[in-house]
Amino acid sequence: MTSPATSSPRGPYPHRADALEQHLGDPGDPGNPLGFPHILAADERSEMFADGERALDAYGLGAEFVPAGTAGA
Numbered sequence: 103m104t105s106p107a108t109s110s111p112r113g114p115y116p117h118r119a120d121a122l123e124q125h126l127g128d129p130g131d132p133g134n135p136l137g138f139p140h141i142l143a144a145d146e147r148s149e150m151f152a153d154g155e156r157a158l159d160a161y162g163l164g165a166e167f168v169p170a171g172t173a174g175a
Contacts, residue, residue: 118166125161
């Protein structure tokens with residue numbers, strides 16, 4: 103049986119951080135649409151980095167800020 107830490111990005115810390123890093127990819131990879139050049143370009147335009155927001159939503163990051171007893175991670 104697989105433990106929650108290995109089967110879900112919301113498993114116990116530090117596995118959640120590792121899963122998030124894998125989800126976002128290498129920020130130094132020029133082919134990564136979530137990489138540093140794209141983040142900095144949005145910042146220079148004074149825009150929210152929409153692709154990054156969508157990636158964090160898809161990961162379920164918002165649940166990290168909700169106590170586990172009330173359906174959080």
